[in-house]
Amino acid sequence: MVSFMEILSPSFLLFPALLGSAILALVCPLVGAHLMLRRRVFLGLTLPQIAACGVAATFWLHHAMGFDHGSGGERLLAMAGSLVFTLVGMGLLAYLDRHATGSPEGRLAAAYALASALTILFIVFNPAGELEILNLLKGEVISLSKDELKLLALVYGIIYVGLVLFRREFLLNSFDRDLSFLLTGGSVQWSLWLYVLCGVSIAVGVIMAGPLMVFGFMVLPPLAARTLARGMGSFLSLSSIIGLITAVLGFYLSVRLDLPLGPTDVAFGCVVIFAVYAVHAMLGRGGGLAKLLIFTLVLFAGCGARQPETPLDPALLGQGPIWLASVRNGTGADLRLPGTNPLRSLGEMAGKLSPDSRPTVMDLLRGSLQREFQQRQITVSLPEERDVRLLSLPFDGVSAAANARTANLSGWLWLSEIRRWQTDGRSPLRTVVEMRLVRIDNGAVPWQRQIAKTLPLVGAVRLDEISADAVSTILREAFGS
Amino acid sequence: MSNATRLVSLRAAALGYDGVAVLHSVDLDIGAGDLIAMAGPNGAGKTTIFRTILGFIPAIAGLLTRNCALNEFGYVPQSSALDSTFPITAREVVAMGGFGRLKPYEGLPAREKQRLHGVLEQVGLAHLADRSFFSLSGGQRQRMLIARALMVGPKILILDEPLSGVDPESQKAISDLLLKLNRDEGKAIFFSSHDLRMVRSVTDKVLRVDAGKVAWEEGSVAQHPW
Numbered sequence: 001m002v003s004f005m006e007i008l009s010p011s012f013l014l015f016p017a018l019l020g021s022a023i024l025a026l027v028c029p030l031v032g033a034h035l036m037l038r039r040r041v042f043l044g045l046t047l048p049q050i051a052a053c054g055v056a057a058t059f060w061l062h063h064a065m066g067f068d069h070g071s072g073g074e075r076l077l078a079m080a081g082s083l084v085f086t087l088v089g090m091g092l093l094a095y096l097d098r099h100a101t102g103s104p105e106g107r108l109a110a111a112y113a114l115a116s117a118l119t120i121l122f123i124v125f126n127p128a129g130e131l132e133i134l135n136l137l138k139g140e141v142i143s144l145s146k147d148e149l150k151l152l153a154l155v156y157g158i159i160y161v162g163l164v165l166f167r168r169e170f171l172l173n174s175f176d177r178d179l180s181f182l183l184t185g186g187s188v189q190w191s192l193w194l195y196v197l198c199g200v201s202i203a204v205g206v207i208m209a210g211p212l213m214v215f216g217f218m219v220l221p222p223l224a225a226r227t228l229a230r231g232m233g234s235f236l237s238l239s240s241i242i243g244l245i246t247a248v249l250g251f252y253l254s255v256r257l258d259l260p261l262g263p264t265d266v267a268f269g270c271v272v273i274f275a276v277y278a279v280h281a282m283l284g285r286g287g288g289l290a291k292l293l294i295f296t297l298v299l300f301a302g303c304g305a306r307q308p309e310t311p312l313d314p315a316l317l318g319q320g321p322i323w324l325a326s327v328r329n330g331t332g333a334d335l336r337l338p339g340t341n342p343l344r345s346l347g348e349m350a351g352k353l354s355p356d357s358r359p360t361v362m363d364l365l366r367g368s369l370q371r372e373f374q375q376r377q378i379t380v381s382l383p384e385e386r387d388v389r390l391l392s393l394p395f396d397g398v399s400a401a402a403n404a405r406t407a408n409l410s411g412w413l414w415l416s417e418i419r420r421w422q423t424d425g426r427s428p429l430r431t432v433v434e435m436r437l438v439r440i441d442n443g444a445v446p447w448q449r450q451i452a453k454t455l456p457l458v459g460a461v462r463l464d465e466i467s468a469d470a471v472s473t474i475l476r477e478a479f480g481s
Numbered sequence: 482m483s484n485a486t487r488l489v490s491l492r493a494a495a496l497g498y499d500g501v502a503v504l505h506s507v508d509l510d511i512g513a514g515d516l517i518a519m520a521g522p523n524g525a526g527k528t529t530i531f532r533t534i535l536g537f538i539p540a541i542a543g544l545l546t547r548n549c550a551l552n553e554f555g556y557v558p559q560s561s562a563l564d565s566t567f568p569i570t571a572r573e574v575v576a577m578g579g580f581g582r583l584k585p586y587e588g589l590p591a592r593e594k595q596r597l598h599g600v601l602e603q604v605g606l607a608h609l610a611d612r613s614f615f616s617l618s619g620g621q622r623q624r625m626l627i628a629r630a631l632m633v634g635p636k637i638l639i640l641d642e643p644l645s646g647v648d649p650e651s652q653k654a655i656s657d658l659l660l661k662l663n664r665d666e667g668k669a670i671f672f673s674s675h676d677l678r679m680v681r682s683v684t685d686k687v688l689r690v691d692a693g694k695v696a697w698e699e700g701s702v703a704q705h706p707w
């Protein structure tokens with residue numbers, strides 16, 4: 001299990017993703033705080049959706065013009081589409097705000113609905129790139145490359161510097177546009193600059209992290225900061241600080257519990273808001289920074305505690321034979337490994353061999369476990385060789401032991417289940433495997449471990465190769481060698 | 482009034498929004514050291530005159546002349562026009578008045594901090610500077626907004642309904658402050674109110690705005706009523 005300090009280490013595999021989240025979390029709340037002050041917080045919801053629509057539309061056009069997907073530069077193309085749609089959408093909304101009647105909220109809601117519908121339609125028009133577009137729209141920060149991280153840092157760095165340098169002008173313009181006009185000679189220019197910064201941050205953020213994470217970081221930290229802040233300076237700084245705390249702890253939770261990062265960050269951001277309100281209610285008014293400090297210490301104290309891992313006691317294994325049950329696939333995905341034998345591929349193509357007969361990740365894991373036990377001089381057998389009904393055993397210890405007893409097995413049952421084995425060929429392979437040692441005579445489970453591992457796709461891009469590496473890593477962790 | 486002392490002048494002006502005039506044939510001069518009140522019912526067009534003078538909307542017809550720059554106007558809006566969701570302190574609100582003198586990336590220099598303290602002392606609310614602006618009473622907020630307008634270093638103060646929505650004690654404090662600024666510092670002051678009795682008690686130069694017309698009312702204040 002990954003500890004909190006491990007994720008903060010630059011050598012941690014997903015450290016670039018943590019950096020990406022932190023950059024987003026530092027800048028998006030500042031942008032969102034300004035939108036909130038201008039009572040335009042729904043822009044933070046609508047613009048990311050318009051950006052997403054831009055991505056889908058650009059891919060559809062790209063495909064309609066005869067280009068193939070996967071020809072490279074997709075992210076750049078998506079970013080261009082996202083940027084153009086966001087800026088045009090923002091311009092249109094600003095024009096309607098000035099010239100149309102009706103409620104601005106109604107217009108934003110209608111724009112959101114339209115952008116959502118068009119996004120889906122553009123994806124439907126372009127089935128060839130559907131998966132690719134969906135991946136881009138999901139905006140997995142996890143799969144950020146170094147170059148993308150640099151681009152994100154550059155763009156968001158410029159936006160951050162702009163928001164900090166011109167904080168007075170933006171504040172004055174948001175708070176009292178008339179005074180801004182008198183003192184700076186024009187209020188429109190500052191509104192325009194602010195909205196351009198918002199638009200660019202949303203367009204780039206959506207590509208890198210997806211609409212949900214961008215909107216979450218824009219809205220949730222300022223909402224929490226609003227409760228603690230006593231002035232504009234502290235409101236803006238606290239928004240960024242709370243964003244950063246949410247990003248780091250959300251990331252830790254995501255890795256530790258093996259949850260998708262965006263929804264985890266957003267859900268955790270909501271928890272932060274409730275916690276801040278609770279701390280505020282308990283400690284009363286004032287001392288915003290002190291409250292934030294207390295709140296953060298409590299949260300980090302929880303993360304700092306590392307759950308002790310129970311090592312597998314070798315003495316247990318010497319107490320009787322081990323029956324190695326078939327590995328269960330709890331992912332719901334097809335985990336067949338790609339064929340490596342050209343004769344087998346020819347056989348499959350000729351219909352002589354069924355693709356179903358190809359080995360799976362479960363076979364790989366079971367084979368490796370069997371070898372591991374044999375190397376340790378432990379007697380290991382396969383239950384289905386004694387009774388074919390035991391080909392598939394439940395993962396629950398008591399039920400599995402009861403089944404084993406019906407076939408007169410004795411000793412230990414080794415149960416394994418793959419909970420996650422996932423990669424899109426671009427992002428790292430993320431795995432979660434749970435293993436249990438079950439006493440057959442009473443169903444007791446003296447040892448069990450859930451092992452979550454993430455492996456980079458460097459140098460081994462084939463699923464069979466990376467899976468073999470992953471299995472070795474998991475076994476090293478399970479057996480402590 | 483000589484051209485040199487005339488700060489703002491409107492001649493045969495038609496004022497309104499989107500080309501539709503709500504006030505016709507407006508003639509008005511505001512000179513240095515003037516204390517002028519504008520009275521009239523709600524919706525008569527008082528704010529329209531302010532907004533035209535301040536350049537927020539153009540005059541539809543006629544002539545508008547300003548003999549001072551826009552950043553020499555100290556404008557005090559109604560505090561209810563400001564968004565109360567801002568977590569902003571009174572000090573931050575008052576400091577905004579000095580933003581026109583600062584470069585975008587510049588911090589608040591010592592001279593500005595000194596000036597800030599000075600205007601807060603002037604309105605008698607330095608002790609409330611670090612309180613949340615929207616936690617102050619209506620009268621205190623008005624005085625803070627006057628402090629913000631003074632922070633600009635204005636030649637002329639324009640105040641939109643500074644005496645409305647505040648308790649009698651605050652009305653007296655604000656009136657005293659306006660009279661003091663006018664008499665001691667020679668600031669030109671142009672303010673509005675829908676309460677004719679009240680404006681008569683502050684100044685004898687009263688401009689009445691009603692039914693699309695603007696006219697001077699002759700009156701006098703022999704002494705300050707309080």
